Amino acid sequence: MKVTIMSIPVQDQEKAFRFYTEKLGFIKKLDTPLEGGNRWLTLVSPEWQDGPELLLEPAPNHFEPMKVFQDALMEAGIPWTQFDVNDVQEEYDRLIALGVEFSMKPTEMGTWKVAVFNDTCGNNIQLVETL
Structure with missing residues (x-):
């Protein structure tokens, strides 16, 4: 058994597509x-094109419980998911320069460094670097 698709709820698929490709660097699959x-819009990491696909799911627009859950996570500051990176500070600096808004600057937490940003489509996303 393996993960092939991971769904992330987005309020606007086209806006999410632009953000995830133009700012985060994912590519359309x-x-x-x-x-x-x-x-049915999926993206992959350019570093792992045969890896898991990220499905930009318009569920919050069609299923009220999903919107309530997504809104509650945003309000609480809880990330929907996390993306691993080699260097959180470097990625933070790159994304800040592109206008991405972070709610948590790079912070060491034990054996990890994390940062959290707003994907502009209803989600907090956490970047994680293993130290």
């Missing part, structure tokens, strides 16, 4: 039109 103007 699949983009298939679905009913109601939605898309």
Whole structure:
């Protein structure tokens, strides 16, 4: 058994697509039109193109409990998911220069360094570096 797709709820698929590709550097894997103007839109890391796909899921727009959950996580400052990076400070500096807003600057926590940013689509995302 292995993870092939990880879903992240987004309030606007096109806005999320631009953010995750233009700012975070993910690349498009699949983009298939679905009913109601939605898309099966997946991205992958350029460093691991055969790895797990990130599905930009429009669930908050169609399933109220998902929107309530997403809003509660944002309000509490809890990340939806995390992305591993080689150097959190370097990634933080790069993303700050691109206008990404962070709620937590790079912070050491035991054997990790973490930072948390807003993906502009309803989620906090945590960057993690193993020290």
